[in-house]
Amino acid sequence: MSAVAKRLTRSCFVGHVKLGGDAPTVIQSMTNTDTADYLATALQTAELARAGSELVRITVNSPEAAAAVPKIREHLDRMNCNVPLIGDFHYNGHRLLTEHPACAEALAKYRINPGNVGFGKKKDEQFAKMVELACKYDKPVRIGVNWGSLDQELLARIMDENSGRPQPLDATEIMRHAMVTSALESAAKAEEVGLSGEKIILSCKVSSVQDLIAIYRELSKRANYALHLGLTEAGMGSKGIVASTAALSVLLQEGIGDTIRISLTPEPGGSRTQEVIVGQEILQTMGLRAFTPMVVACPGCGRTTSSLFQELAGEVQDFVRAKMPEWKLRYDGVENMTLAVMGCIVNGPGESKHANIGISLPGTGETPSVPVYEDGQKTVTLKGDNIANEFKQIIERYVERTYTKKLKS
Numbered sequence: 001m002s003a004v005a006k007r008l009t010r011s012c013f014v015g016h017v018k019l020g021g022d023a024p025t026v027i028q029s030m031t032n033t034d035t036a037d038y039l040a041t042a043l044q045t046a047e048l049a050r051a052g053s054e055l056v057r058i059t060v061n062s063p064e065a066a067a068a069v070p071k072i073r074e075h076l077d078r079m080n081c082n083v084p085l086i087g088d089f090h091y092n093g094h095r096l097l098t099e100h101p102a103c104a105e106a107l108a109k110y111r112i113n114p115g116n117v118g119f120g121k122k123k124d125e126q127f128a129k130m131v132e133l134a135c136k137y138d139k140p141v142r143i144g145v146n147w148g149s150l151d152q153e154l155l156a157r158i159m160d161e162n163s164g165r166p167q168p169l170d171a172t173e174i175m176r177h178a179m180v181t182s183a184l185e186s187a188a189k190a191e192e193v194g195l196s197g198e199k200i201i202l203s204c205k206v207s208s209v210q211d212l213i214a215i216y217r218e219l220s221k222r223a224n225y226a227l228h229l230g231l232t233e234a235g236m237g238s239k240g241i242v243a244s245t246a247a248l249s250v251l252l253q254e255g256i257g258d259t260i261r262i263s264l265t266p267e268p269g270g271s272r273t274q275e276v277i278v279g280q281e282i283l284q285t286m287g288l289r290a291f292t293p294m295v296v297a298c299p300g301c302g303r304t305t306s307s308l309f310q311e312l313a314g315e316v317q318d319f320v321r322a323k324m325p326e327w328k329l330r331y332d333g334v335e336n337m338t339l340a341v342m343g344c345i346v347n348g349p350g351e352s353k354h355a356n357i358g359i360s361l362p363g364t365g366e367t368p369s370v371p372v373y374e375d376g377q378k379t380v381t382l383k384g385d386n387i388a389n390e391f392k393q394i395i396e397r398y399v400e401r402t403y404t405k406k407l408k409s
Contacts, residue, residue: 004288007255009226010198012140015084015108017054019140019201019258020226024289026259027279028228029053030088032272035065035072042075044272049083050325051273052280052291055259057086057111060093066100073106084108086142090116090149094129104137109201111142114186115149123153127186131193140199141190145182146232147175147206154182176211179204180218187225200225201259205232209247220256230261240264241278248282293320293337296351296358303363304343308387312361313341315388319395331403339395349373357398359391374398 011021019026029048033041035058045056060066073085087107089096094117097104110130118126134141158178162168169177183202191197202225204215212231219227229248234240244262251257260282262275280291297313298304316339327334340355342348344363352358352373359372359382370382372394382390 004253004286005255007220009224009258010200011226012198012201014055014086014140016082017084019055020198023258025252025257025283026054027052027276027283028055028057028086028259028261029272029276029279030057030261030263031059032266035059036062036068038068038071038075041068042072042079045072045076045083045085046079046081047271048273048276049081051276053083053273053276055086055109056083057088057261060087060089060096060103060107061091063096063099066096066103069100069103070106086111089113089130091118093117094126094133097130097133104133104139107139109140109142110134111144112186113144113146113149114182115146115151123151124189127189128193131190131195134199135194140201141195142201142203142228143183143186143190144203144205144228145179145186147179147204147211148232150175150178151182154178154185172211175206176215176218179206179215180222183219184223187223197225201228202226203228203230205230207231207233209243212247213250216251216256217254220254226258227256228259228261229257230263232263234263234265236265236267244278245282249286252283252286252288290335292324292335293339293356295320296338296340296342296355298343298347298351300343303346304361305364306343306361309341309343309361312359312388312391316341316391316395319392323396327399327403330406331399332406334399334403337399337403353377356402357395361387 008022009020011023012019017026031041031044033044035041041058048056060069085107086109088111090113093112112130117123155178158174158181162174183204187200187202190200202219204219206212216227229251231244231247234244248260260279262278264275266272283289284291284294295313295317300310338355340351340358342351342360345366348360352360353376357374359370361370362368370387371378372380372382
């Protein structure tokens with residue numbers, strides 16, 4: 001594990017998951033199904049949970065969606081999926097939670113956006129109502145500020161104040177200041193209504209990496225509420241992954257962040273689980289948590305004209321991810337295992353010796369034999385057309401004899 005010191009914040013439980021305090025940073029995701037379709041939403045929630053999402057947020061935007069929430073919870077329970085559900089509310093959350101008490105009870109946390117909880121005179125009243133219901137049902141609340149729906153009255157006030165400054169802030173500084181102010185003032189209002197500070201989580205989501213870093217640094221200096229991190233619209237593919245990694249890695253390295261979500265735009269028809277895997281890989285690559293065995297593989301060069309090591313690295317990565325749900329139930333510590341799949345003699349043996357299990361494939365012109373190393377020692381040399389299956393069997397046997405078996409309760 002890394003020596004990064006996590007910033008201590010107030011802590012609470014979201015369902016059975018501890019968030020904040022000395023708890024490790026938690027992975028969160030969100031469904032994109034119509035919540036009123038309770039079966040589709042339950043199935044996608046379960047898929048996200050199996051991928052490693054420890055909290056799942058669902059949209060609650062209509063009476064039909066609110067009525068479906070208890071059914072989603074019941075269906076998940078029947079599947080032995082105990083992942084906590086978070087309700088995402090905008091505009092009408094006060095009404096939905098009031099009119100659907102079973103929904104209010106089934107959710108483990110409420111998300112309130114202070115920018116669109118209500119408008120004009122009704123804003124404070126409707127915000128207070130949602131907080132009162134959170135108190136009634138003993139639920140934590142995430143106050144989630146988003147720059148795309150920033151409270152316009154607050155922004156106008158800050159701009160007026162800025163015009164009277166001897167040295168006015170520029171537009172970027174005003175936006176950052178408004179985001180932090182909205183979060184902190186809303187949290188103060190929630191506490192005035194009666195919600196304990198331990199049950200408040202704050203987020204200030206933007207799309208710019210530098211803005212996100214600056215805002216959370218300021219937020220962490222001014223309050224010790226638990227913080228939820230994430231770019232609000234990270235984007236698709238490599239762009240979304242790189243942007244999220246760039247922003248969150250800086251903050252996590254500074255000990256900031258109690259829960260994260262990677263808001264990737266999936267390919268049409270693509271699985272939503274990629275955002276969970278990316279979140280896990282950020283935390284694991286930084287040494288903050290371990291979720292699944294890490295596979296080290298070389299990029300290839302002129303010495304590795306064969307695609308065998310590339311294919312084997314992919315097979316091994318898929319294999320350990322597929323086996324991890326079973327291994328997690330049976331063994332302690334297997335998520336810390338490291339594997340190396342290398343493509344030639346230059347770095348292959350050395351990297352293989354540093355891993356728990358490593359394999360060094362032959363590069364161009366090298367002897368067609370494949371040494372395997374376990375805990376730094378060469379144990380076998382593989383040859384022939386069945387190397388992939390034989391190597392996976394070696395991994396299985398290593399896990400069985402190396403990691404402590406969990407006692408059945």
